[in-house]
Amino acid sequence: MQYIDMHCDSLMTLFYEDRERAELFESRYTAVDFRRMKEGNALAQFFAIFVIPRDRYDMHGIQAVSDEEYIRTLYRYFCDNLERHGDVIAIARNAGELRANRDAGKMSAVLTVEDGRTVDGKLENVKRYYDMGVRAMNLTWNAENCFGFPNSRDPEIMERGLTEFGKSAVEYMQELGLLVDVSHLSDGGFYDVAGICRKPFIASHSNARELSPHPRNLTDEMIRVLGEMGGVAGLNFGPEFLNADINCPDSTAALIAEHAAYLRDKGGIQCVAIGTDFDGIEGNLEIADSAGMELLAEALRKRGFTESEVELVFYKNVLRVMEDAMR
Structure with a gap:
């Protein structure tokens, strides 16, 4: 079964662990690499440039750099790996390019940014990232x-929404064809996005809050709204987003399938997708890397998902969103 994964932090992991080689074909540091993607039958992987907080440098004992230098470094990792391994993978900036890559026998890599703080209140920076x-x-x-x-455990913060710039930027992102991603956003921000967007938006790596009370997960009403607007939520494989006890370290295919069934029941099968958060999560992971995705397909079938529904979850829903809102 082919799949599209909407979120991984593998570029960040290369920055921490493999800065000299920064090799993504076969890596002992990352859960996502091109070899295991191919083994797992990946159609496309979204690779995030996660703009790390400043304290991560001390935490990892590495020399701090400016946000701009960090972004340029991860962008270089991304481009260099695609150039080195162009026989197996190529960039996809829209659904048409993804299909062209597939027809050429190649997987696709979609570039994303996690944390828009470096946009710095300037629409020209949104356009720069798009370019x-x-x-x-x-x-x-x-x-x-x-x-x-x-997202926050403080109800007052959780109720706050987008800034005036944020509202303008969301509208501009939709005009450009740059997907708006609400994972990590406050509840108030989610509803602001929903009120602005006329095309689908995504929660790239968020599960159901009713099953696991992490504030990054989606409420029932948010799931319903996301589904009605044609958007998707990517199933996050992290234990803290799967378990009723968010301190439980276990992530199983059955738990992921439970969230998939819940999302389907509340928002419709059209809103369920995959957003593993690989290389940004840890714990006892039954599905520990890109090669293990068939375990999820089997778990979904055991939960009563039909083969056509599994295909929707694995790649067709995201491909539809790319067609509708990415260019």
Whole structure:
């Protein structure tokens, strides 16, 4: 079964662990690499440039660089790996390019940005990222920025929405064909996005809050709205987003399938997709890398998903969103 994964942090992992080689064909540092993607029958992988918080440099004992230098470095990793391994993978900036890559026997790589803080309140920076090939952007990570407010356990913060710039930027992103990603955004921000967007938007790596009470997960009403607007939520494989006890370290294919069934019941089968968060999660992961995706297909079948529904979850829903809102 082919699949599209809407989120991984593998470029960040290369920055921490393999800065000299930065090799993505076969890596002992990352959960996602081209060899295992091919083994798992990947159609496309979204690769995030996650703009790391400043304290991560000390945490990993590495020399701090400016956000711009960091972004340029990860962008170089992305481009260099696609150039080195162009026989197996190529960039996809829209659904047409993905299909062309597939017809040529290649997987696709979609470039994204996680945390829009470096947009710095300037629409020209949104356009600059688009011109680089970025085709989806998480508006926030876990702190307030020029777009708005993040997910939070503080109800007051969670209610706050987009800034005036954030509202203008979301409208502009939709005009450009750059996917608006609400994973990490506050609940208030989610509803602001829903009120602005006329094309589908995504929650690239978020599950159901009713099953797992992490504030990054989606409420029932948010799932319903996302589904009605043609958007998708990517099933996150991280234990803290799957379990009723968010401190439980276990992630199983059955738990992921449980969230898939819940999303389907609340938002319709059209809103369910995959967003593993590989290389941004840890724990006891039954599906630990790109090669293991068939385990999820089997778990979905055991939950009563038909073969056509599994195909929708694995790639067809995301491909539809790319057709509708990415260019």
